[in-house]
Amino acid sequence: MVLRLLLFLWIAVTMVVALLMAPLVPVLEETTRVLYFHIPVAWLTVVALGWSMVNSVIYLVKRDLRADDQAAAAAELGLVFCIAATVSGAIWAKAMWGAYWNWDPRETSIFFILLLYTAYLALRGSIEGEEKRARLSAIYSVAAFVAVPFLIFVVPRMYATLHPDPIINTRGKVEMDPMIRWCFLSMLGGFTALYVWLQSLRVRVARLERASLAA
């Protein structure tokens, strides 16, 4: 409980500092604040989908349904974070570029990721039998994740993009105002801890669902 309350305070305090005290990036002006939400959820999309892939591999090696629970929960949460990143990105795009959707390379990439993992959940929902569902989903998850680093890290660097430089820029450095960097890293840490909590809760719910079906 203490850890939960610390997490609440951590994110709440970061929100206050980010919205009221941190300076604005000159080009971004007031929209700078979207950065503290948009990039952490985009980061968690990759973390969650990566965790889904790792657990899919574990399932294929050990045939342990607990790994399948982890993989399914991570894919669901990854999709939720992906939707959050898409919506916050669209709002930011409207403010900066004048349109919600511009088929920018990053926007196109995230659109494909949404399609890939919506299909993953549809696949899970369409297969009867735990073992078969877990096996086919694990194979799909591993295959789908092969595309994720390509879509997120390679495609946007290959084509001209409206997006600004990545956080770690082409010179391999993080060039941010110290206070913006503190708020950003603090939010990144807070959101990652929130993800760990959500993941553990979703897995526990999945196990309860299985136990209730078996009863």
Place this chain on the structure above:
Amino acid sequence: MDRNFVVLGVSLLVWGLLFVWLLRLEKRVRELEKR
């Protein structure tokens, strides 16, 4: 009123509601696990 305060208020409210919902969900899950 400064719009930053409005955004901050809404953000804190949403975070607070999500946090309370998660605590209640975790409590319910713990109860079901004990059965």
